[in-house]
Amino acid sequence: MAILVNEKSRVIIQGITGREGMVRAQLMKDYGTNLVGGVTPGRGGQDVYGVPVYDSVEEAWEKAGPIDVSVIFVPAALVKNGALEAIEAGVKLLVLVPDRVPIYDVLEISSAAREKGASFVGPNTLGLVSPGKAVLGMIGGRAERAREWFKPGAVGVTSRSGGMTSAISYYLTSAGVGQSTIVHVGGDAVVGLSHPEVVELFEKDSETRLVVLFGEIGTTQEERVADLIEQKKFTKPLVAFIGGKAAKSGTRFSHAGAIVEGNRGSYETKVKRLREVGVHVVESISDIPKKARELLGAKEGKP
Amino acid sequence: MARLFEYQSKILLKQAGIRVPEGDVASSPAEARTIAERIGRPVVLKIQVWVTGRAKIGGIRFAENPQEAESVSREMFGLKVKNFTVDKVLVEERLAVKSEFFAGLVIDDAAKAPVLIFSSVGGTGVEEIAGRHPEKISKLAVDVRTGLQEFQARNLIRRSGLGGSLSVDLADFLTKLYRVARTYEARSAEVNPLVLTDAGQVYAADCHLVIDDYAVSRHPELGIEIAREFDRPPTELEKIAYKVEEKDHRGTFYFLQMTEVVGPADNAIGFHGAGGGGSMMSMDAVLKHGFQLANYCDTSGNPPASKVYRAAKIILSQPNIKGYLASGSGVASQEQYHSARGLVKAFEEEGVKIPAVIRLGGNFEEKAIEILKAYLGDRGFKVEGYGRDDSPDSCAERLEKLIKDNDNLPHRMKPLAEPDHPEGSYRFDTLTGSLSLDHRLCPPCKTKGCVEACAPRILRLDETGMPVLAIPREEAQKGKCTECLACEIFCKFHERDAILIKLPIPGLKDYRERTRHGHSGE
Numbered sequence: 001m002a003i004l005v006n007e008k009s010r011v012i013i014q015g016i017t018g019r020e021g022m023v024r025a026q027l028m029k030d031y032g033t034n035l036v037g038g039v040t041p042g043r044g045g046q047d048v049y050g051v052p053v054y055d056s057v058e059e060a061w062e063k064a065g066p067i068d069v070s071v072i073f074v075p076a077a078l079v080k081n082g083a084l085e086a087i088e089a090g091v092k093l094l095v096l097v098p099d100r101v102p103i104y105d106v107l108e109i110s111s112a113a114r115e116k117g118a119s120f121v122g123p124n125t126l127g128l129v130s131p132g133k134a135v136l137g138m139i140g141g142r143a144e145r146a147r148e149w150f151k152p153g154a155v156g157v158t159s160r161s162g163g164m165t166s167a168i169s170y171y172l173t174s175a176g177v178g179q180s181t182i183v184h185v186g187g188d189a190v191v192g193l194s195h196p197e198v199v200e201l202f203e204k205d206s207e208t209r210l211v212v213l214f215g216e217i218g219t220t221q222e223e224r225v226a227d228l229i230e231q232k233k234f235t236k237p238l239v240a241f242i243g244g245k246a247a248k249s250g251t252r253f254s255h256a257g258a259i260v261e262g263n264r265g266s267y268e269t270k271v272k273r274l275r276e277v278g279v280h281v282v283e284s285i286s287d288i289p290k291k292a293r294e295l296l297g298a299k300e301g302k303p
Numbered sequence: 304m305a306r307l308f309e310y311q312s313k314i315l316l317k318q319a320g321i322r323v324p325e326g327d328v329a330s331s332p333a334e335a336r337t338i339a340e341r342i343g344r345p346v347v348l349k350i351q352v353w354v355t356g357r358a359k360i361g362g363i364r365f366a367e368n369p370q371e372a373e374s375v376s377r378e379m380f381g382l383k384v385k386n387f388t389v390d391k392v393l394v395e396e397r398l399a400v401k402s403e404f405f406a407g408l409v410i411d412d413a414a415k416a417p418v419l420i421f422s423s424v425g426g427t428g429v430e431e432i433a434g435r436h437p438e439k440i441s442k443l444a445v446d447v448r449t450g451l452q453e454f455q456a457r458n459l460i461r462r463s464g465l466g467g468s469l470s471v472d473l474a475d476f477l478t479k480l481y482r483v484a485r486t487y488e489a490r491s492a493e494v495n496p497l498v499l500t501d502a503g504q505v506y507a508a509d510c511h512l513v514i515d516d517y518a519v520s521r522h523p524e525l526g527i528e529i530a531r532e533f534d535r536p537p538t539e540l541e542k543i544a545y546k547v548e549e550k551d552h553r554g555t556f557y558f559l560q561m562t563e564v565v566g567p568a569d570n571a572i573g574f575h576g577a578g579g580g581g582s583m584m585s586m587d588a589v590l591k592h593g594f595q596l597a598n599y600c601d602t603s604g605n606p607p608a609s610k611v612y613r614a615a616k617i618i619l620s621q622p623n624i625k626g627y628l629a630s631g632s633g634v635a636s637q638e639q640y641h642s643a644r645g646l647v648k649a650f651e652e653e654g655v656k657i658p659a660v661i662r663l664g665g666n667f668e669e670k671a672i673e674i675l676k677a678y679l680g681d682r683g684f685k686v687e688g689y690g691r692d693d694s695p696d697s698c699a700e701r702l703e704k705l706i707k708d709n710d711n712l713p714h715r716m717k718p719l720a721e722p723d724h725p726e727g728s729y730r731f732d733t734l735t736g737s738l739s740l741d742h743r744l745c746p747p748c749k750t751k752g753c754v755e756a757c758a759p760r761i762l763r764l765d766e767t768g769m770p771v772l773a774i775p776r777e778e779a780q781k782g783k784c785t786e787c788l789a790c791e792i793f794c795k796f797h798e799r800d801a802i803l804i805k806l807p808i809p810g811l812k813d814y815r816e817r818t819r820h821g822h823s824g825e
Contacts, residue, residue, distance in 0.1 A: 076517065099555065099604060102518040103410055104488050107447045110415040126636060141636035141666045149634065161580020163603070163632025167664075170634040170691060187579050189490070190412050216580060219412045243583035246590045285584060285633075286694050 002130035002181045003156070003201040003208070004093060004121070004193075005033075005069060009134055012060050012091075013038045014082045015073035016048050020097070020138070024073060025049055030143030033134040037064040057089040071095040071127065071136050079123060080105040087118050095136045096122035096192070106190050113192065120192030121185065126162035128183040139166060139184060153178015155292055156202035158195055159214035160185055160221070161243065168212055168241070168288055175289030177296065180208040185221075195221040199234050210237045210295055212288055217244035218265040222274060229277040237295045239280045239288055242270050305490075305514045305527060308351045310393045312510040316494075319483045321476060322506045326395030332377040338394040339372035348376050351391040352384045353511075353535070355428070360384060365397065387535060398506055403496035405429055406477060408484045410491070416444040417484065419451065419477060423463040425496040439463050451481040472505050473497075480507075487525065488518035538563055540620060543810045547613050551735050553782075554606025554637075556614055561596040565623040567713045571595040572702070573618040577631025577642070578603040585630035585662070588695035592703050597621045602645075605637040609735060609786035609806050611645030616719075616808055619653050620815055623713040626706045627659035630698055633691045635665025643671035643688070644788040647678045648804075651795075655684060657714045658705035662698045664691030678796055685709060716819060719812040724803055731772055732780040736806040738791075742769045744801035752797055753790035759783060762790065 005011075011028065015021040016038025025048050029035050037052050037060040044055035054060040061067055070086040072079060076098045086094055087109070094113075101123040113120055121128060127137015131150040139162070140146025149170045157172070157179055159165040165184040172179060183198050185191050193201075195213060202208045215222040222242065228234040245267045271281050280291050307315075310328040317323050325342055328351065329335040339346045350362040357363050362384065366372040372394060382389040403425035411418040422432050423439045433440055441462035445451045456474035465473065476497065484492040491513045498508040519527050529537045529545045537545070544558035565571045574589065574596050576582025582601045589596065598621060602614045618627065629646065642663055650659070663671040672688035679686040685705055689698055724730055724739035731738055740753070745768075753770050754762045761783055763773035770790075774783055791802040 100517045102488060102521070103490060103515045104447060104485070104518065107410070107416060111446055111448045138636060141638070145636075145666055159580065161578060161583075161632065163578030163635055163665075164580035164584065166636060167581065167632040167634040167691070174692075190410060190415055192415075194412065214580060216583060221412065224413060241584075243580050243587065245587045246583075246596075284588075284694070284696060286696075 001205050001207040002133055003198070003205050004128060004181060004183070005130050005134045005136055007032060007133040008034060009068045010034055010036045010066060011069045011071060011134070011136065012036060012057065012064070012067050013051075013071050013073060014040075014057065014086065016040055016051065016053055017043050017046065018073055021073040022048055024071070024138045025051055027138065027140065027143055027146070028071070028135055031135040031140075031146055033136065036060075036067065057086050057091065061089050067091050069093045069095065069136060071097065073097050076100040076102075076123075080108060083109045083120065084112055087112050087116050090116075092118045094118065094120035094192070095125065095127050096120055096186075097125060097127060097137050099124040099187075101188070103188070103190055106188065110190070110192065119197070121183065122188075122191060123186055124188045125186040125191075126165060126184040128181060130181045131179050137184075139182070149173060150182060151178040153180065154207060154209040154296065155179045156199075156205065156208040156211040157182040158185060158198040158202075158211065159183070160187055160195070160216045161214055162187070164214045164243070167285065168214055171285065171289050172212070172292060175293060177289055177292050180205060189219060194219070194224075196224040196228055199225055199228065199238070203234050203236060208236065210239065210292055212292060213238060213240045215240060215242045215270060217242075217267055217270070220265070222270045226273045226277045226279070229279065237280070239282060239291045239295070240274050241282050241285060241288055242267055242274075305516045305519060306353055307512045307514065307525070308353075308391065309349065309510060310351055310391065311525075312512040313507065315483050315487060315512065316480070316507050316510055319479045319486075321479050321483075322504060323510075324395040324398055324506060324508065326393060329376060329392050329394050330390065332373045332380065335376035335392055335394050336369045336373035339366060339369040342394070342396050345397045346372055347395050347397050348372060348379060349393045349395070350379050350382060350384065350389045351393055352387040352389060354385055354387070385535065398498055398508060399501040400498050401501050401503075402499045404473070404499070405432060405495045406480060406497045407493040407495070408481065408489065408491060411444065414444040417447065417481070419443045419445060419456075419459060419481065421459050421463050421473075421477065423465050429495070445481065447485070450485065451478050453478055456481075469499065476505050476507075484512070487512065487522055488515045489513060490515045539810075539814055540617060543808060543814060544614075544617050546809055547610070547617070551610060554604040554610055555601060556606065556610050557601040558598060558614065558617060559600075560598045560621075565597045565621055567623050569595055569623060571597040571624050572626040572628055573597050573621055573624040573714075574599055575614060575618055575627065575629040576601045577629070577635060581630070581632025581635075584632070585628070585695040585698075588630075588699045589628055591696070592699040594699070594703075597624045602642065603631065603635070603637070606641070607786045608641040608645040608648070608788040609733075609804075611642045612649050612788065612806060613808050615646055615649035616653070616811065619649065619655065619714065620716060620811060620818070621714070622716040622818065624657065625711055625713060626657050626702050627655070628698065628702050629659070630662035630695050631664070633662060633664035633693075633695070637665060638667045639663040639665045639671035640667050640674055641787060643674040644792055647674060647792055648788055650679055650684060650686060652720065653717060655714070656712065658685035658702060658709050660687050660689065660698045660702040660705065662689040662693060662695065664689070664693070678792065716815060718819065719815050721805070721807070721812060722803065724805065729769070729771060731776050731784070733784040733786050733804070734780065734782045736786065736804060738784065738802065738804045740770055741801040741803075744799040745769055748798045748801070750798060752793045753802060756789040756793040758787045758789055759785050
């Protein structure tokens with residue numbers, strides 16, 4: 001098993017004829033993602049690497065069959081329209097790759113998704129990968145790299161930074177620890193599936209035995225994960241690494257979500273809260289694979 | 304900036320039909336006097352800065368008449384408050400306050416909705432109110448697709464313990480406040496205090512709006528200079544950097560100064576990260592080793608070499624830094640040799656003497672490290688390249704050692720050289736700059752390696768064997784030339800140095816001149 005996506009998931013790309021869309025269509029196809037179509041208004045009838053292009057999501061659904069996932073690569077200002085189109089057509093999982101999507105657009109997408117029972121990853125996400133099964137978005141860059149960096153296994157990864165998602169997974173792989181699904185939840189202040197929603201999915205996934213989380217200053221995501229643990233809604237071992245110890249309050253560090261507002265969202269409050277509920281908070285990235293191995297080993301009764 | 308001053312916020316409230324005190328903003332004591340004369344009643348003077356607790360530091364004062372307004376404001380202008388120098392003072396009528404409330408809106412990441420917060424007591428911070436009178440605070444998540452309905456606002460007021468005609472007036476205020484926040488796409492809006500006067504009217508006595516950075520381009524009417532959240536006005540160098548980012552949306556370039564003036568005795572370094580999370584992790588590692596950061600910088604999201612180059616030039620415009628550390632997550636999906644070339648061009652032009660540790664882990668890191676070694680490391684620059692298997696900690700440690708070995712010498716910033724394209728050279732424009740090939744130098748060149756080096760393959764040899772564009776000039780200008788810098792670097796180090804790629808950074812030359820004369824002591 002894995003969460004959110006596997007080799008059977010039927011996937012389309014909105015914006016498939018754009019610069020990023022084309023490059024990532026190749027990545028996904030080469031990796032083995034079940035890419036059934038692409039959408040670019042006005043380009044229906046063309047194809048990209050053998051993937052048929054349709055004028056709308058509705059048309060794609062009619063001609064290519066039911067769609068599980070849409071990965072969106074359109075300019076930030078057009079993301080709202082594309083996402084609402086996919087939700088309206090009945091797609092239940094969206095991956096919003098672009099950066100700089102206005103926050104009220106995200107809120108509108110979220111409201112529409114809630115109504116239709118859909119969910120979304122991002123915006124501002126590299127995407128996600130269930131190693132050996134499927135890649136969504138741009139994580140890994142190229143298929144051969146994604147195969148080299150990510151290996152199937154028992155660790156779920158959830159991260160607010162794209163680079164750190166790859167880095168953590170790569171270091172796990174190097175230490176011989178494989179991953180069930182790797183999710184970059186996105187760097188924005190409001191994202192669709194955030195850490196707490198992702199760890200709840202990992203809780204239900206039988207393959208996942210441990211979760212690694214990369215958190216950052218700002219937002220309430222890490223605090224809400226701690227709440228879930230306290231409520232026994234998440235019971236698997238969790239290793240966390242939090243960035244932004246040196247960040248100043250009131251200043252944003254790259255990611256729209258990485259800002260400490262007043263006393264909320266600081267490094268100290270997050271670490272304290274996570275440790276209170278028994279999360280293994282490590283101080284350096286190299287401690288992540290060590291801790292993961294130790295915990296997985298202990299669970300199996302090994303030394 | 305995405306944060307609006309009180310006086311700017313109040314203009315928006317007023318336009319939306321919310322009552323605000325009569326007044327205007329003054330830039331000089333004389334103006335303060337004129338405004339007070341116009342108001343014709345006792346006034347309050349408020350410094351326009353983004354800090355809370357202005358009253359305690361003499362930032363909010365009263366004046367009985369215009370003369371007093373002038374003299375009081377004279378003491379306010381030029382006042383240093385944290386990173387601000389006061390240059391604007393809001394002069395307003397004094398309200399006869401009967402009671403105070405709090406109203407605010409924040410985007411709640413858990414609810415994924417704007418949440419309105421109302422408190423039937425006001426004046427102090429909302430956290431403090433929540434601690435003392437939790438029953439007087441009520442909250443409501445608003446569905447952005449339907450907006451705030453008047454009845455919802457009325458219920459929100461009622462739940463905070465208020466009723467009667469006042470609750471109708473307050474509900475009217477809240478629906479208007481929501482509309483302002485929604486219209487201008489505010490990440491937060493706060494009115495504290497919201498005032499009920501003796502005459503029974505509701506006034507927004509203070510207001511702070513923060514506009515969503517990513518929506519700023521949809522609101523040119525706000526005149527926001529830099530769409531970024533700072534706790535202070537942007538520095539000159541940050542403004543220069545922002546202009547670079549604004550004009551080139553390929554990848555991300557984020558720059559902020561952590562220490563505005565670095566002295567020769569400071570243990571500060573220039574920091575060049577890649578990716579938000581990786582940058583923060585690397586920054587934490589650097590600080591653990593006892594360094595100070597002159598700046599924070601992030602070039603990521605597959606930026607062209609030209610953007611990384613400009614970022615490096617801006618970082619190197621900070622005199623007295625002791626070293627340069629570039630490090631991101633370590634496992635980047637982007638092709639890292641573009642960043643390497645950007646750094647090579649910048650370091651070469653600046654003749655950098657301070658040590659640099661460059662951690663370029665990710666796709667094609669071997670090639671990236673090779674570029675750094677061949678064109679910098681092997682040529683006497685104290686530049687070392689590292690990859691994904693080298694931790695940020697070990698890189699920070701290495702830099703510490705190199706700085707020590709370099710006798711802690713501070714960076715000497717050179718004037719910015721902006722050479723012209725040679726007379727008579729073959730030229731074309733790129734998306735953000737221009738390129739020239741000096742064909743007079745080409746004949747002895749055997750390799751014509753520039754054509755080979757060009758990543759997007761837009762160069763060819765003409766019938767006389769000279770490298771020229773293989774595509775129309777307009778296409779090169781529109782972005783077909785990706786500014787990968789490979790041709791220039793190849794020609795410079797392996798052939799005749801016949802290629803010049805000019806990538807201007809408006810304002811940087813002047814900035815360096817002023818900085819060099821200002822506080823570098825040269």
